[in-house]
Amino acid sequence: MTIRTHRLLAATYDRLNAGTERRIVAPWRKRLVGDLHGEVVEIGAGTGATFACYPSGTRVVAFEPDPAMLARAQRKLAEAIAHVDLRLGGDDELDRLPASSADAVVFFLVLCSIDEPARALRRARRVLRPGGALLIIEHVRSAGLLGMVQDALTPLWSRLTCGCHLNRRTVDALTEAGFEADTLSAVRLPIPFPVRDLVAGASRARL
Numbered sequence: 001m002t003i004r005t006h007r008l009l010a011a012t013y014d015r016l017n018a019g020t021e022r023r024i025v026a027p028w029r030k031r032l033v034g035d036l037h038g039e040v041v042e043i044g045a046g047t048g049a050t051f052a053c054y055p056s057g058t059r060v061v062a063f064e065p066d067p068a069m070l071a072r073a074q075r076k077l078a079e080a081i082a083h084v085d086l087r088l089g090g091d092d093e094l095d096r097l098p099a100s101s102a103d104a105v106v107f108f109l110v111l112c113s114i115d116e117p118a119r120a121l122r123r124a125r126r127v128l129r130p131g132g133a134l135l136i137i138e139h140v141r142s143a144g145l146l147g148m149v150q151d152a153l154t155p156l157w158s159r160l161t162c163g164c165h166l167n168r169r170t171v172d173a174l175t176e177a178g179f180e181a182d183t184l185s186a187v188r189l190p191i192p193f194p195v196r197d198l199v200a201g202a203s204r205a206r207l
Contacts, residue, residue, distance in 0.1 A: 006162045010068035014047055020189065021049065025137060028187070028200045029053045029108065032135045038103035041127060043091050043120065044110025045069075048076030051084050058082040061097075065090035066162075090114070094123035102127045108137045111170050113163040121177035125205050134179055137200040139189075141167040146196060153194060166194055179203040 014021070030053045033040075037058060042050060045062040046069055054060055060082055064070045070088055077084055087093070091114055094105075105124040111117045124134055141147045150166035157166050174181045180203050187198040 005068045006066055007068045009162050010047065010066065010072050013069070013072075014049075020191075024187065024189065024198070025049075025109070028137050032137070032200070032202060033058075033104075033106065036104055039101060040104045040106060041094070041097065041102045041124075042106040042108075043094070043124070044107065044114070045073050045086065046109065048073030048079075048086075050106065050108060051076050052079040052081075054080060054082035054084065056081045060084045062086045063089040063091075063093050091120035091123055094120070094127050097127050099126050100129045102132060103129055104133045104135055106135045108135075109139070111136070111138045111173070112165050112168050117168060117170060117173040118176045121173055121179065125178055128205065131204065133202045133204060134174075135202050136170070136174075136184070137198060138168070138170045139166075139195045139198050140170045142197045146193070150194060157194065170199060174203055178205050180206055 029050050033050060033053045034055060036055060040054065040058055040060045042060055042062040045064040062073070062084055064073055064086065065088065067088060070086065073086055077086060105128055111120065114120045121134070128134065141150055147167065154166045158164060171181045171184065183203055184199045184201040187200050189196050189198065
């Protein structure tokens, strides 16, 4: 794992995304993790926005690869009613966890910046117990002209936003990794540029 620290992004992330978080993302966080139980792994915990949504009795191991983000997330541990074990690390940490050991793996707004999303999802599949849920909220490449604009902007955008890609085809990556994708919901953001479309929901490995 390569450690990259982005202090400015960490310091401004919550403020920059406050509107979208409050209106759209936060309700999806609560809907997807609010009824979880057992062992949960969260990849890319960011500033810890999901910690307060996990129910009591859930045991969460949360990984965040950016030390500056990790420091912000540590402040939100006090808001959690679940047991949250926050650790420095990325999706490669999934390789160090026992196979079939998690009831859910959570990817919220992180697959846009992971180097190889399909590989990360395959790692998650190995860790999930049979019937376990992969929970995602991710922005994805839009169709049509906007998608082509996102393709053109992504090289510069990625440099400015610490690795975020506007044009990830996350549903394709899910399918490639062996997960069902037809259970996901398409979510339209109120601000149509540069990100307009999200996918959110629970996915399970194909038998």
